[in-house]
Amino acid sequence: MNIHEYQGKEILSSFGVRIQRGIVAHNAKGAVDAAKELTEQTGTGWHVIKAQVHAGGRGKGGGVKLAKNLKEVEEIAGKMIGMNLVTKQTSAEGKKVHQILVAEDVYYPGDSEPEEYYMSVLLNRATGRNMIMYSTEGGMDIEAVAENTPELIFTEEIDPTVGIMPFQARRIAFNLGLSGASFKEMTKFVLALYTAYDKSDSSLFEINPVLKTSDDKILAVDAKVTLDDNALYRHKNYLEMRDIREENPVEVEAKKVGLNYVDLDGNVGCMVNGAGLAMATMDLIKQAGGEPANFLDVGGTADAKRVEEAFRLILKDDNVKAILINIFGGIVRCDRVAQGIVDAYKNMGDTIKVPIIVRLQGTNADIAKELIDNSGLDVQSAIEFQEAADKVQAVLA
Ligand code: GDP
Numbered sequence: 001m002n003i004h005e006y007q008g009k010e011i012l013s014s015f016g017v018r019i020q021r022g023i024v025a026h027n028a029k030g031a032v033d034a035a036k037e038l039t040e041q042t043g044t045g046w047h048v049i050k051a052q053v054h055a056g057g058r059g060k061g062g063g064v065k066l067a068k069n070l071k072e073v074e075e076i077a078g079k080m081i082g083m084n085l086v087t088k089q090t091s092a093e094g095k096k097v098h099q100i101l102v103a104e105d106v107y108y109p110g111d112s113e114p115e116e117y118y119m120s121v122l123l124n125r126a127t128g129r130n131m132i133m134y135s136t137e138g139g140m141d142i143e144a145v146a147e148n149t150p151e152l153i154f155t156e157e158i159d160p161t162v163g164i165m166p167f168q169a170r171r172i173a174f175n176l177g178l179s180g181a182s183f184k185e186m187t188k189f190v191l192a193l194y195t196a197y198d199k200s201d202s203s204l205f206e207i208n209p210v211l212k213t214s215d216d217k218i219l220a221v222d223a224k225v226t227l228d229d230n231a232l233y234r235h236k237n238y239l240e241m242r243d244i245r246e247e248n249p250v251e252v253e254a255k256k257v258g259l260n261y262v263d264l265d266g267n268v269g270c271m272v273n274g275a276g277l278a279m280a281t282m283d284l285i286k287q288a289g290g291e292p293a294n295f296l297d298v299g300g301t302a303d304a305k306r307v308e309e310a311f312r313l314i315l316k317d318d319n320v321k322a323i324l325i326n327i328f329g330g331i332v333r334c335d336r337v338a339q340g341i342v343d344a345y346k347n348m349g350d351t352i353k354v355p356i357i358v359r360l361q362g363t364n365a366d367i368a369k370e371l372i373d374n375s376g377l378d379v380q381s382a383i384e385f386q387e388a389a390d391k392v393q394a395v396l397a
């Protein structure tokens, strides 16, 4: 689950990571109140107004602006809230800004040498360890750094059973070129950051930039945090951080009915039982010259109701030119699934306007094929994987 910058910072702060302080606001008046309150807390009269959307690259897209007085806070906030923010990570229409973060300006006026670093914590699936990636080249596009000067990106691997060792945090501070007070501050920052990542069951922290002020404070200016959905049951307080306005509406609906659905860009809708088979089916579609329009795992019980729900989700996507149903009848019998498909199809009347290819394999596959073939519906059946692929290819041609 992705969360907003301000929520990510709340989590960081709760584990003792120093952050750029801020208060979230939903309208221009709220922004002015927030700025006044921040000035009381921090003493600074300058603020940055930051659009809260689930997308990076806001700075370049006009979603991060400096306000030097309350009048500017009001003006900038008024314009930013309600706007559609377009960044490199959004679609062409952009994302609607519902709320903003009014934050203290931490780049002191006249500070000639604010240093910006890059730091992320994530799982290295190849080694089964956590890793901290970091670079002196923060603030900007880390993808460009990785592309052009990969030697400027360092990694520190951490054994999750042992946890981070102090010498590892010191090595990071050293590689970032720090010494004296800022070295100590960075060591503390890294240890707190890793602890936060670990204890919050996150799957990604990306802090870009981490800032070193001229008076040697180290703090998180930005925070991209992804929480592990499978661990949310033990962080009930994080559950309310979900902002479904930021999520794909079809995926939200799928979650409600308990279907595992991921929206993709292709033209062939898939309905499959089991994640592994779903992946294989997506490969098959590509081989047949199509592109998967979605990943959809209907799970173990492929009855008429679930099949119908799955149909409805897939058909919301106008790009879908064909649907491939690939079900293995292990626990569930194929003839049952076939009956479910026929019933769902009939229930949905003429809302289904694209050809459907059904491949049922496993218990009672023959009976299932007969059921489909005799249904009189625009559904083609297959038993072999390749046969299904050929039929997909034929309908796309
Ligand atoms: P992103 O563009 O979505 O990654 O948003 P960030 O939170 O990283 O902010 C983008 C840029 O805004 C940063 O790299 C900074 O250069 C700038 N910025 C952020 N906070 C401040 C601040 O307090 N003062 C000033 N002057 N600039 C800031």
Ligand code: MN
Residues within 6 Å of the ligand: 056, 057, 208, 209, 222
């Ligand atoms: Mn950033």
